[in-house]
Amino acid sequence: MRKYKxxxxxxxxxxxxxxxxxxxxxxxxxxxxxxxxxxxxxxxxFKALKxxxxxxxxxxxxxxxxxxxxxxxxxxxxxxxxxxxxxALAQAPLTRQILAKFRQNxxxxxxxxxxxxxxxxxxxAFAPCYDFFAVIQKEPFFSSLKKIGxxxxxxxxxxxxxxxxxxxxLNPVDKKRYGSDLSFMGAGYPNRRKVFKELVDYDFKIxxxxxxxxxxxxxxxxxxxxxxxxxxIVKIFNASKINLNLHSSVDWIEISKGDFVxxxxxxxxxxxxxxxxxxxxxxxxxxxxxxxxxxFSSVTELKKQIDYFLKHPEKRQEFAHNAYIRVxxxxxxxxxxxxxxxxxxxxxxxxxVGEDKLEISGLPEEVRSELELFLANLGLTLNSELxxxxxxxxxxQGELSELEAALLFLDEWKKQYLxxxx
Numbered sequence: 001m002r003k004y005k006x007x008x009x010x011x012x013x014x015x016x017x018x019x020x021x022x023x024x025x026x027x028x029x030x031x032x033x034x035x036x037x038x039x040x041x042x043x044x045x046f047k048a049l050k051x052x053x054x055x056x057x058x059x060x061x062x063x064x065x066x067x068x069x070x071x072x073x074x075x076x077x078x079x080x081x082x083x084x085x086x087x088a089l090a091q092a093p094l095t096r097q098i099l100a101k102f103r104q105n106x107x108x109x110x111x112x113x114x115x116x117x118x119x120x121x122x123x124x125a126f127a128p129c130y131d132f133f134a135v136i137q138k139e140p141f142f143s144s145l146k147k148i149g150x151x152x153x154x155x156x157x158x159x160x161x162x163x164x165x166x167x168x169x170l171n172p173v174d175k176k177r178y179g180s181d182l183s184f185m186g187a188g189y190p191n192r193r194k195v196f197k198e199l200v201d202y203d204f205k206i207x208x209x210x211x212x213x214x215x216x217x218x219x220x221x222x223x224x225x226x227x228x229x230x231x232x233i234v235k236i237f238n239a240s241k242i243n244l245n246l247h248s249s250v251d252w253i254e255i256s257k258g259d260f261v262x263x264x265x266x267x268x269x270x271x272x273x274x275x276x277x278x279x280x281x282x283x284x285x286x287x288x289x290x291x292x293x294x295x296f297s298s299v300t301e302l303k304k305q306i307d308y309f310l311k312h313p314e315k316r317q318e319f320a321h322n323a324y325i326r327v328x329x330x331x332x333x334x335x336x337x338x339x340x341x342x343x344x345x346x347x348x349x350x351x352x353v354g355e356d357k358l359e360i361s362g363l364p365e366e367v368r369s370e371l372e373l374f375l376a377n378l379g380l381t382l383n384s385e386l387x388x389x390x391x392x393x394x395x396x397q398g399e400l401s402e403l404e405a406a407l408l409f410l411d412e413w414k415k416q417y418l419x420x421x422x
Contacts, residue, residue, distance in 0.1 A: 002352040004084035004341070005033045009074055011091040012043040016114045018230060019263065020089035022161040023112065026333030027087075030341070033353060035081055039093055042070050071098040078107060082387060084350040087340075088130075090115045091122075099129035108348060110134065110340070114158060116260065117141045119250060124148060132344055136260040138282065154343040157286060158263040159333045164230060165270030167324075168238045178232070179239035180205040181310055184246065185228065186264065191249040191256060193217060198299050199244075202306065207236055237271040241316065242309055244302075245277040254299055255279065261286055265293075266331050269323035274316035276305055286331060292322040353385070374403060386411060 006027055010020040017040065027034045049062050070093040078086060085108035088094055092111075102109050110132040113123055117137055127133050128149040134156040135141055145153050170178070181203035184196065188211035196206065197216050204220050207228050211221040228236070237243055245264050249256040259281045268275040269287070277283065279297040287293040294309070296302040309316050344350065372382055378392040390411045393404050400408070 002345075002350075003031050003033065004350055004352055005035075005081065007035050007037060007074075007078060007081055007083040007086045009037045009086060009088040009092040009094060010039045011089050012039050012046060012093060014091060015263070016090040016112075019112070019114050019158065020092075022159070022164070022333040023087065023089070023337060025161060025163070026159075026335075026337040029334045030337060035077070035083075037074050037077055039070065042066075042093075067093050068095050068097070071095040074098065075101060078102070083107070084352060085110055085131075085344065087112065090120070096126065096129050099126070103129075103131065108132070108344070108350065110344065112156060112340070114263075116258070117144070132347070134340055134343075138259070152343075152347055154340060156336055156340055157261055157282070157331070158266055159331045159336045160263075160266040160270030160327050161333050162270055162328060165234060165237075165267040167272040168234060170235060170239055174235055175239055177239075178205075178235045180241070182242045182244055182306060183207065183236055183240035184244045185233055185236050186246075187248065188212075188214070188217075188225075189248040189250065190252045191254055192246050194252055195246060195254050195299055195302070196220070198303070199306075205236075205240075207233075233267070234271060237268050237273045240273065241313070242306060243268045243273055243275040245275045247278055247280065255297055257281070257297065266327055269293075269320075269327040269331070272320050272324040274309065274320045275323075276302060276309075287323060287326055292319065292326050294319060371403075 008020055008024040008027070011017055021036070024034050024036050046063070046066055049059060049066065054062075074086075074094060075098050086102065087110045090111070090113050094109075099109055108131045109129075111126070111130040112134045113127075114136055117123055117135070123133075123145075127145055130150070132152045132154065133145060133150050134154045135145075136155075136157055138155055142153050142155075145151075182199065183205045184192070185207045186192070187208050193211075193214055196204070200216065200220065205222050206217065206220045207222050209225055209227055211217060211225045243264075245262070245268060247256065247258055247260075247262055249258070255278050257279050261280050261283050265275070265277055265283070265287075269292075274294075276294050276296055279295050283289070283293065283295065289295050294305060296305055368382075375381060375384060375389065378389065380389060380392060386407070389407060393400070393408060396404075
């Protein structure tokens with residue numbers, strides 16, 4: 001299998017941030033060389049702009065200038081790292097100007113848009129700027145993207161990371177703190193608030209943020225509605241008898257019957273934990289209903305299922321085990337990145353690792369020996385890549401030798417006139 005160098009660009013914050021980190025890990029597990037542009041490092045400075053008490057117009061100009069600066073920093077990273085392609089997650093700070101520059105210089109760009117296209121509509125402005133667009137929904141999103149000129153569209157559902165989302169043996173303290181008959185982990189969207197008011201007779205714990213202002217639900221919101229760490233989320237999934245998985249909706253409709261499947265579905269399965277999931281049109285393609293997953297389509301049905309499965313722990317274990325087997329076999333981030341790479345390479349030829357090795361066949365023996373000695377002094381061999389040689393030369397101090405200067409010139413010439421091979 002060919003190996004690639006990939007730069008993963010994270011967003012400042014939000015639900016796609018952990019997805020980006022998991023995607024990077026999945027690419028590394030496939031053997032690729034991965035670097036991550038950690039955009040959250042800049043987020044505190046970006047937020048600080050709102051504290052300087054200026055008008056909306058000036059603030060917007062400053063925010064756009066800041067985003068452009070971060071975008072230029074990403075481009076500088078690309079120039080140094082020379083990746084085979086750039087993978088950006090939803091809301092990554094890449095401006096259209098920088099994306100155009102990538103395209104002009106032959107650097108492929110990929111967006112994994114892990115959001116609901118009907119709610120977050122900024123994709124209309126950015127989708128045509130990317131060479132590839134991976135999404136968690138199908139029609140009518142595919143057709144909408146093609147209408148605006150994005151033809152390289154790939155359906156790429158979310159997944160779990162088995163090293164993180166896994167079964168745990170919890171101690172008694174964690175079991176008491178995180179455990180309950182029924183739990184939910186997520187933000188307080190309107191539809192969830194409406195449904196959860198029907199569940200207040202259960203041993204119910206609500207975890208996550210944005211649950212303020214509801215007197216009925218406040219007693220069920222845990223630890224002041226603080227932000228919960230990824231490690232704690234895994235403990236919640238493991239400790240709960242029933243993990244309630246109700247997809248978000250900005251409407252007050254109780255069960256929205258949407259299409260995409262959220263990351264929680266895969267993550268709970270990865271913990272070998274039991275869950276009840278609201279009906280989703282794409283769910284049956286990923287898990288077998290009534291064998292691996294239990295689906296509800298109304299609050300009445302949900303309450304019946306809660307009552308039944310609380311009385312039948314063996315059934316909970318059966319469903320949890322079946323979903324666990326499925327998710328490890330088909331729904332990890334390694335699987336997703338393999339699918340994405342197959343899609344990209346079916347369209348273009350990427351420059352893979354090793355294609356920039358020095359060409360030494362046919363060199364006179366004395367030249368070969370001199371080059372071998374030179375590389376040995378750098379701690380390298382004749383099989384080293386040009387980029388690695390250049391990095392070692394740049395780390396040295398003092399005047400450059402003629403050979404060092406020639407290699408640096410060759411590297412700059414390649415970047416300037418050849419760019420990436422597509």
